[in-house]
Amino acid sequence: MKRFSLLLTIAFLALLWTAAPLQAAAPTVSYRELVEWYSPVIVQDLVCTEFADYITRIDYDGNDVGNDNWDNLANFERRRVGNIYKLVPVSKARPLPAYVYYSVVESETHYFITYALFHPVDDLSCHSFSHENDLEGIVMTVFKDGTPYGRLRTVQLQKHNDYYQYRAPGVTDVSNGTSDFDSDDPVSIDTTYPGVHPVVFVEGGGHGLREKDTGGAPSVRYYYTGIAEDPDDVGMDHVGYDLLSIFAEMWEKRTDCCGAGHLFDSLGAYTGQRFSVVGIGRKFDGNNGKDDAASPPWDWQDNDDGLPRGEWFMDPADYQDLQFNWSEPFSLNYVFNPFVNDELCGDIFNGTYGSTTLRGLTTLRHGPYTVVCDVTIPADQYLVIEPGVTLRFAPGTRIIADGGLIAHGHDGTIRFESTENPAAALVVNGTLMAGSGGEIGFSTNGSLQFANMTTLRGQETSSAIPVAAQRGSADSNSELSPNGDETEQPAENLSFQLFLPVVQR
Structure with a gap:
């Protein structure tokens, strides 16, 4: 069986908020x-x-x-x-x-x-x-x-x-x-x-x-x-x-896709140096002259800067820090960037709004991300969610790992939150599921917290979820089923450490 890991994190927030503030006096204008x-x-x-x-x-x-x-x-x-x-x-x-x-x-x-x-x-x-x-x-x-x-x-x-x-x-x-x-x-x-x-x-x-x-x-x-x-x-x-x-x-219209009758012709992803956003319109639909030749700001690109498409607009602090040498303090931490948050839902390659199917190596950085419909990682594919990332689940939604979810919480606690009450629970009505032949694994020093009807289980007994004592917590309403046995006793105040080597890719 291939080893798949689940790297569920949102380190961007750790990166953003742990540093000492550098900003000058608060602005008095909007x-x-x-x-x-x-x-x-x-x-x-x-x-x-x-x-x-x-x-x-x-x-x-x-x-x-x-x-x-x-x-x-x-x-x-x-x-x-x-x-x-x-x-x-x-x-x-x-x-x-x-x-x-x-x-x-x-x-x-x-x-x-x-x-x-x-x-x-x-x-x-x-x-x-x-x-x-x-x-x-x-x-x-x-x-x-x-x-x-x-x-x-x-x-x-x-x-x-x-x-x-x-x-x-x-x-x-x-x-x-x-x-x-x-x-x-x-x-x-x-x-x-x-x-x-x-x-x-x-x-x-x-x-x-x-x-x-x-x-x-x-x-x-x-x-x-x-x-x-x-x-x-x-x-x-x-x-x-x-x-x-x-x-x-x-x-707000980034998923208005695809083709005739829509704003965009195709959906794609922004894959930046510090975070990624999937399922967004890549080209405006246009059928006269050269087809679909115009890009929204998150797809703009400089031919010779060597940086990802959209970096100029999506992550301007990182972009400008690389482009120039600044005499003043220059922080990479955002006070406000509305473009780093995104939803996981919809086929990002075929432009349909339904169960997300992520293909290839997809990395989620910073976030937070909200799972608003089922997300499936196919066999032999990986979804990587980096340290510190927060992943929010709408009620009844799941991440199903037929392939690999790679989780590494060493530099920041992995957080699952409810869309209904993020402050009260880390995951509500969310399910992390290892599909047939898949495996959910966590790297050394990874940390997960479960609360309020959270389920971690395998679809079949062949889907292993290694769990050991020491690190993490789950409340009495949460369930850990390492071998797919849904009748297993819920874990009450269980401490555990989830560990596997980071998948080399």
Whole structure:
């Protein structure tokens, strides 16, 4: 029999909360106020089909369907172009009010603010490599220096699959790390409104971002005003935009998949250096031009940074710490990051919402994760849950290990919690089950705590769950059935140590 281990943990929380706090005085402004203070001035070039370069929201056409954004953008006519007939956009089909998406992640020492610009079409009728949907990003790093809004340190701009790095004005003490700054000149700051507003320039057609104007094309100048305006209504020199939350407008819809009638075409996983999130939309659905070519922020990637897809957005503290050398204290511990929590449910590869089937070596880091439907690890596959991880079970849900669950609690207690009352019980109505031919094992010094109707058992007598005295606890309502015998007496105040060598992989 193959040896499978169950590494159930959420070490990220141990990592986050055990270190001494480094943050300066608590902010006196909300995240929304912070985002408004640093909101960029956006100079958008217009080429080919000019209205196709207007920024707007993903559901500008009244729905969250990804593959109708091209068709709903323009009125098309069939015209002869050279020797062939093509559908050519001749006029704008509907208003395009201006919006910019945002998120804020806060560490003990810094804020990481992401802004994202959405266009329904990339290069509409400009090139043969057009595609439906386009999302490009800006990331600002702000030091929490004790003032209400902090101090802007760096600005990074996305041009397709490359990120470009710039310092804020007056910054001389942030130096190259694994990445180089792309200019010795800082970004420009617009002073039209109170705040610190970096000016970014957006290329027409392809929508890549840059810090300087290349000139030669007409442009729209967008300012944050809290009012979403259409350039065709107010002129090109001063167009107001409003802000939309990435969490509310994209992340909450991350399982809206797959294909026609949905926002995303495929589901996948973010597998970062410190944590992973599974079952999330990987590409916006798009059928015109190059299929499914646009990514949400958690799938953005720099071609040459050597880091996982999505790291820039999902784990910005780790990303920025690697990219640059900072003169101020720089903490990797998060005060607020809404993207590290996730649910385990749904087939993450085939886009169905039902029993999760995890394939290959899947690692859950940090969390917490919530099991909201049965999770099955197939034979010869592994689910690794790292030290300190908290795994929450909805009532009646199970993890079934036909393959391996690898648990190693040496650096942090493994915690199972109830979704109904996490403070009262570590696992409620949860079942860890070794499937036929599977084995649930725990490494040396691993620790588990069971409470309130928790079951640890094998489906068959051949499914061994080694248990010995010394470490861990289970209350009188919990059951330990190492050999699959469900009639075994519940363990009352049992102390035990679960031990197996860590599976080499």
